[in-house]
Amino acid sequence: MSGLLFQAFVYLCAAVIAVPIAKRLGLGSVLGYLIAGIVIGPVIGLVGSETQDIQHFAEFGVVMMLFLVGLELEPKALWDMRNRLLGLGGLQVGATATIIGTIAYLLGVQWQSAIAVGLVFALSSTAIVLQTLNEKGLMKSDGGQSSFSVLLFQDIAVIPMLALIPLLAIKELVDHMHHDDHGGSGGHGAEMSLIEGLAGWQVAGVTVLAVVAVVVGGHYLSRPLFRFIAGAKLREVFTAAALLLVVGIALLMMLVGLSPALGTFLAGVVLANSEFRHELESDIDPFKGLLLGLFFITVGAGINFGYLFEQFGLVIGLTVGLMAIKAAVLFCLALVFKLKGADKWLFTLGLAQAGEFGFVLLSFTVQNGVISGELSQLLLLVVALSMLLTPALFIGYERLLLPKLTQDQEREADEISEQGTVIIAGIGRFGQVVNRMLLGNGYKTVVLDLSTEAVDRVGRFGVKTFFGDASRPDLLHAAGLEEAKMIVVAIDDEERALEIVRHARQVRPDIHIVARAKDRHSVYDMYYAGANDMIRETFDSSVRAGRSALEGLGVHPYEAEKISTAFVQQDLWGIREMAALYNPDIPVLENEPYIAKAKEVRDEMDRAMVGSTKGHKGAIDRAWMPPGRRPEEVEE
Amino acid sequence: MKSILVLYAHPAPRHSTANKQMIAAAQSLNDVTFVDLYARYPRFKIEIDKEQEQLLAHDIIIFQFPLMWYSTPSILKEWQDLVLEYGFAYGEGGKALAGKCLMPVVTVGGPEHAYQDEGYNKHSLQTFLTPLEQTANLCSMRYLPPLALFASLRASNDGRLDDHSTAYSHLLTALRDETFDYEAAQNQPLLNIEELPILEGVQ
Numbered sequence: 001m002s003g004l005l006f007q008a009f010v011y012l013c014a015a016v017i018a019v020p021i022a023k024r025l026g027l028g029s030v031l032g033y034l035i036a037g038i039v040i041g042p043v044i045g046l047v048g049s050e051t052q053d054i055q056h057f058a059e060f061g062v063v064m065m066l067f068l069v070g071l072e073l074e075p076k077a078l079w080d081m082r083n084r085l086l087g088l089g090g091l092q093v094g095a096t097a098t099i100i101g102t103i104a105y106l107l108g109v110q111w112q113s114a115i116a117v118g119l120v121f122a123l124s125s126t127a128i129v130l131q132t133l134n135e136k137g138l139m140k141s142d143g144g145q146s147s148f149s150v151l152l153f154q155d156i157a158v159i160p161m162l163a164l165i166p167l168l169a170i171k172e173l174v175d176h177m178h179h180d181d182h183g184g185s186g187g188h189g190a191e192m193s194l195i196e197g198l199a200g201w202q203v204a205g206v207t208v209l210a211v212v213a214v215v216v217g218g219h220y221l222s223r224p225l226f227r228f229i230a231g232a233k234l235r236e237v238f239t240a241a242a243l244l245l246v247v248g249i250a251l252l253m254m255l256v257g258l259s260p261a262l263g264t265f266l267a268g269v270v271l272a273n274s275e276f277r278h279e280l281e282s283d284i285d286p287f288k289g290l291l292l293g294l295f296f297i298t299v300g301a302g303i304n305f306g307y308l309f310e311q312f313g314l315v316i317g318l319t320v321g322l323m324a325i326k327a328a329v330l331f332c333l334a335l336v337f338k339l340k341g342a343d344k345w346l347f348t349l350g351l352a353q354a355g356e357f358g359f360v361l362l363s364f365t366v367q368n369g370v371i372s373g374e375l376s377q378l379l380l381l382v383v384a385l386s387m388l389l390t391p392a393l394f395i396g397y398e399r400l401l402l403p404k405l406t407q408d409q410e411r412e413a414d415e416i417s418e419q420g421t422v423i424i425a426g427i428g429r430f431g432q433v434v435n436r437m438l439l440g441n442g443y444k445t446v447v448l449d450l451s452t453e454a455v456d457r458v459g460r461f462g463v464k465t466f467f468g469d470a471s472r473p474d475l476l477h478a479a480g481l482e483e484a485k486m487i488v489v490a491i492d493d494e495e496r497a498l499e500i501v502r503h504a505r506q507v508r509p510d511i512h513i514v515a516r517a518k519d520r521h522s523v524y525d526m527y528y529a530g531a532n533d534m535i536r537e538t539f540d541s542s543v544r545a546g547r548s549a550l551e552g553l554g555v556h557p558y559e560a561e562k563i564s565t566a567f568v569q570q571d572l573w574g575i576r577e578m579a580a581l582y583n584p585d586i587p588v589l590e591n592e593p594y595i596a597k598a599k600e601v602r603d604e605m606d607r608a609m610v611g612s613t614k615g616h617k618g619a620i621d622r623a624w625m626p627p628g629r630r631p632e633e634v635e636e
Numbered sequence: 637m638k639s640i641l642v643l644y645a646h647p648a649p650r651h652s653t654a655n656k657q658m659i660a661a662a663q664s665l666n667d668v669t670f671v672d673l674y675a676r677y678p679r680f681k682i683e684i685d686k687e688q689e690q691l692l693a694h695d696i697i698i699f700q701f702p703l704m705w706y707s708t709p710s711i712l713k714e715w716q717d718l719v720l721e722y723g724f725a726y727g728e729g730g731k732a733l734a735g736k737c738l739m740p741v742v743t744v745g746g747p748e749h750a751y752q753d754e755g756y757n758k759h760s761l762q763t764f765l766t767p768l769e770q771t772a773n774l775c776s777m778r779y780l781p782p783l784a785l786f787a788s789l790r791a792s793n794d795g796r797l798d799d800h801s802t803a804y805s806h807l808l809t810a811l812r813d814e815t816f817d818y819e820a821a822q823n824q825p826l827l828n829i830e831e832l833p834i835l836e837g838v839q
Contacts, residue, residue, distance in 0.1 A: 556649045558674035624648035624704075626789055627745050 007054075010047060014040045015293050028135060030128050031391035033293045037300020047301050055298035059356060061291025062127050063250050064284055066155065066261040069130065069148070070268020071277055078269055081149055088146055088337055089153020092351070095329045097122040100322070109375070112168040116370045117379065119161050120362055121322055125355035126151045126261070127292055128390050133350070136398070143343030146334075147350050155261050158357050162257075165361070166368045174369035203257070210256040214249055214263060218270030226276045227452045230467060242283040275455045278448065278466040282474040295356065303384050307377060315378065319385045323393075327352040345401050349393040353386040421446050423479050423487040425470035425500055427458050430516050430537060431490030446479045450491070471496040473503050486512040492537070494518055498529050505530025520575060524582040543568055562623060570608055574601040640668045640812055641694035642741075645701045645712040647674055654743045654788040655702060657797055661805040662700070667812055669694060673711050680714055687719040692732060696811050697777075699768065700741040702788070706757075706764045716771065725775045734776035737811075740768055741804065743788035751786070762825050778818070783807060783827045803829035810834040 014036035022032025040046045101118025105111055129147055130139075138144040198206065222245070229241045246264050253263030271277060308315055327348050334344040362380055365371040371379070421444040424431050431447065438445050447465040449455050455465045468475045470491065481487070487504050489497045501515050515531035517523045523534040543564050550560040578601060581594040588594060642662050646655050649672075663670045669690070677683075691697065701708050708716075723730050744751070744761065751761045761784055762769075772779035783804060791797040807827070810816040820833035827833070 556675060557678040558647060559650060561678040624651060626651050628789065 007047065007050070010040055011054075011294060011297055014297060019293070027395060028132055028391050029293070030131055030135075030296055031388075033296030034300040034388050034391070037297035038303060039300075040297070041301025042303055042305040051298045051301045055295060055302065055359070058291050058295035058298055059360070060250070060260075061288050061293075061295050062356060063260045063264050064246055064288035065127065065130055065292060067246050067249075067264035067268040068281060068284060068288060070265040070270075071272050071281055073269055074272045075269055081145065084146060084149040084337070085153050088333055089150045089157075091333055091336075092150050092329060093122045093154060093157050095333075096326055099325055099329065103325070110170060112170050113365075113371045113375065116165060116168055116361075116365045117375075119164070120358045120365070120379065120383075121326070121354050123154045123158070123355045123357045123361070124151060124326075124351040125353050125387050125390065126155060127295060127356055128353065128387055129350050131292060132391065132394050136394070138346060141343055141346070142339060143346030143350070146337065146339060146343070146347050150351055152265070154355070154357070155259055155265070158259050158361070159257075159262070161361060162364065165365055165370055168365075169369045171369075173372055176369075207256050207258060210252055210258065211263075211266065214252070214267050215270050218267050222271060222274060222276070226274075226467075227456075230276075230279075230452050235469075238279065239283045242280050243287065245280075246284060275459060275465055275467045278475055278478045279468040281478050282468070282472065285474070285478075299356070299384055299387055302380075303388070304377070304381060308381060308385075311378065315381050315385065318378070318382045319389070322354065322382060323352045323386055323389065342402055345397055349397050350390075352393065353390040354383040355387070358383040421480055421484050423448065423470075423476070423481065423484050425449075425476075425487065425489050425497075426491030426516075427454050427465050428490065428492065430492070431488065432458060434488050434490060434514075446484075448475065448479055469496070471499040471503075473507075476500065476503065476507075481507060481511075484508075484511060486514065489513065489515045489531070491516070492518075494522055494525075498525060501526060501529040501531050520578075521582070521588055523575060524579060525584055527579075528584050539571075566608070570605045574605060577601050637667065638695040638812055638814060639693065640696045640698065640808060641690060642668060642670045642698045642700055642808075643673055643712070643715070644671060645673045645699070645709045645715075647704075647709050647711070649674070652702070654785055654791050654797055654800075655700070657792075657801050658700065658741070658743075658785075658804050661801045662808060665805065665808055665812070668808055673715060674709075677711065680711060682711075682715055682718050684718050684721070687715065688721075688724055688732070691719070691736075694736070696737045696739065697733075698739050698741055698808075702743045703745070703761075703764070707767075720771065720775065731776065735778070737778045737780050738768065738772040738775075739780035739811075740765055740782040741784075742782055743785045743791075745789055746786065748786040760825070780818075781821055781824050781827050783829075800829060803832060806832060806834065 015033060018036035018039065019029050019032035022035060023029055037051075041048075041051060097115075097118035099118075100121045101114045104117045105114035109117065129151060133139045133144045133147065139148070226238075226241065229238055245267065249263045249267045250260035253260045271280065274280075330348045330351055331344070334347050339347055359380065362371070362376050362383070366373060366376045422438055424435050424438075424445050424447045427435060427447050427449045428451075431449075435445055435447055447458075448468050448470040449465055450467070450469050452467055455467045458465050466479065470476060470479075470489075476487075481504060487500070489500050489504075491497050491500075497515060501513055504511055504513055512533075513531045514533045514535065515526040515529075517526050517534045517536050519536060523536060526534040546567070547560045547564040550563060551557050555563070578594060578597050581591065581597050582588075583591060583594075642659075644655070644659055644662075646652050649656070659670065659672075662668055671690075699708065699712060701712055707713070720726065720733075721730075722728075724732050742761070742765070746757060749755050750757045751759065751764075753759070757764075761782065765782055769779045785791055785796070785800050787794070791800065807816075810832070815835045817833035817835045821827070824831075824833065
């Protein structure tokens with residue numbers, strides 16, 4: 001137990017120290033984690049061989065990341081990128097594997113091993129690239145989207161690769177292995193599987209069934225299930241459900257021999273249209289971040305510096321050569337697919353490394369006797385080193401290339417930047433009206449609501465709403481607080497509403513905040529919290545009811561209109577008069593000057609309403625007085 | 637039989653005496669549609685389609701209002717701005733009102749002698765109403781001389797209001813029953829209630 005805690009302490013400590021420093025220096029979090037790993041591993045030696053096991057565990061972060069990527073990608077968007085996915089991805093994997101395999105063969109590697117080496121190095125690092133793209137906000141750019149297409153194709157390509165590699169087995173290596181290792185790699189065979197011992201067509205059937213289960217279940221079952229869980233109003237249970245979903249799908253995929261990352265990605269796409277999307281996103285995101293961080297640390301910690309210094313020239317030469325070849329292939333593809341300027345370079349440099357699937361494939365090839373242990377140790381080092389160099393390439397891209405390229409790209413960039421949106425917190429009777437008015441006039445809104453019933457109700461009328469507690473900062477951020485032009489706080493829970501206003505104002509001093517207020521006091525509270533417009537929820541309707549009552553009593557409609565206008569003005573005057581005395585820190589009933597002023601204001605308003613000009617204003621009688629008469633003569 | 641539409645605009649009905657009695661006269665007649673614009677649109681949200689349809693359904697349009705700063709009350713101006721659209725009332729294809737009549741029925745606070753070239757208002761009432769006259773012309777409508785009540789605030793005390801209201805009622809009846817003498821009316825810059833241009837003996 002204490003050992004486990006000590007390990008956790010070491011890893012967390014390294015991350016907490018190294019990552020903020022790396023970010024402050026503009027190196028990005030990935031490099032921070034890698035450096036942290038190098039420090040606690042090879043440099044200080046606090047962690048050792050157990051990093052291998054932790055790495056397998058941490059790879060689950062990639063699975064979660066693909067789930068989150070899927071959530072951001074609606075099925076339609078995925079379909080729209082099919083050309084890039086197959087074209088760019090297919091050509092990248094095919095061309096890179098062929099070139100690297102050929103070179104390996106020419107360097108004297110056996111042909112079977114050469115093919116495996118080509119396949120291993122054709123892959124790039126989904127973890128590093130997506131994490132960096134997200135961190136730098138480049139995901140939506142053309143280069144980012146192209147990179148993502150290639151990464152997704154690679155994740156899919158891993159499956160046939162895993163099927164192909166055992167066929168490449170080299171007899172001597174297999175013999176050698178069996179000789180040398182007695183059940184040491186038995187762990188693999190002991191894994192559960194649904195398809196072991198099935199015929200080819202049965203395997204295919206089970207696989208298709210599993211995928212269909214994910215799609216259909218995600219589409220039809222997830223909604224009632226999440227609604228039921230959300231009904232419990234326990235946050236951690238919803239988080240548990242989100243984790244269960246991801247873990248369950250990953251497990252199912254592994255059982256049928258598919259890539260878990262691909263399965264959860266698919267589940268994410270299926271759920272991209274769900275109203276629970278933002279909630280799921282904010283629940284899974286911290287886990288993903290921690291696991292990926294852990295993964296990067298283990299990559300850093302796993303670098304064998306002893307071997308590196310022994311073979312320094314060879315390792316560095318291979319790494320640089322590998323990255324140069326990959327970059328060259330990517331550059332040609334960028335030209336073919338007409339990527340321009342900065343996007344072309346982002347694509348070329350971003351994907352030039354080998355990836356975490358490389359580790360998996362390499363250990364798999366060794367187990368299957370395709371690559372010798374020595375060669376694999378060398379190659380593992382090359383994979384790790386190329387991953388270590390990737391953040392450096394991103395920095396180079398950002399600091400050296402981008403400034404030159406953006407000068408002539410500035411205009412274009414403006415056009416593709418996403419339109420500012422309005423976040424509407426709460427879609428009850430209040431928020432609905434606001435939302436309809438904004439949507440009807442062409443403004444994009446993101447609607448959040450805590451009540452599944454409300455989300456359902458408006459969903460039936462075609463209003464896209466996300467389930468979630470808008471007072472949670474992470475959810476507000478997932479909804480786009482950083483880019484939004486405005487936030488309308490329309491929920492009726494006063495405390496929560498105040499929290500949202502305070503948080504929004506703190507994060508975005510420039511955002512416009514329209515807040516629903518309960519009464520006069522909540523107007524003041526909202527004002528101190530930072531709202532721009534405070535709208536009392538029942539004031540306008542009460543005034544209208546009063547006006548209707550007057551009309552019903554026979555007052556001329558235009559007179560009634562003038563009376564209600566005067567009343568509203570009186571009321572606003574009263575609010576302003578009392579605002580100076582209101583103190584959010586003193587309860588109203590203990591605020592003596594405020595209470596005194598309130599009485600004074602009310603008396604004044606009453607006088608004004610009965611039309612006495614000695615009061616604040618005879619606003620109603622003053623209007624359209626015939627010549628020769630004065631307001632005070634009216635009362636007869 | 638002609639149909640008559642009275643568009644009445646008074647922003648402060650509680651201060652009104654003359655118009656109050658006059659609208660009572662107008663409202664008591666059959667086949668006269670009476671509309672209080674301030675009551676119909678207290679928030680000035682004039683429904684253009686509804687107003688245009690109503691215009692199409694009537695032959696004679698009367699603007700009844702107290703003169704305010706030598707002009708119509710604001711809602712009547714708003715009404716003109718919105719309802720008399722290009723393509724409906726004027727301009728290409730704008731013949732919807734062609735051949736209809738427009739008549740102002742005005743109450744005026746000042747005495748008649750003030751509305752002379754030598755009076756303190758410097759101009760005649762007809763001159764102040766030329767925007768309405770030209771509006772009618774542009775809409776191919778026939779502009780009828782205004783019916784005016786001067787010194788309206790004193791009219792009740794002077795005993796003039798009853799006669800004026802009766803004359804208003806006769807006038808509307810004649811317009812409705814087609815006994816209005818349009819030719820004779822052309823000779824009266826302001827309608828004279830002593831000599832209303834009504835054809836005798838025509839039924």
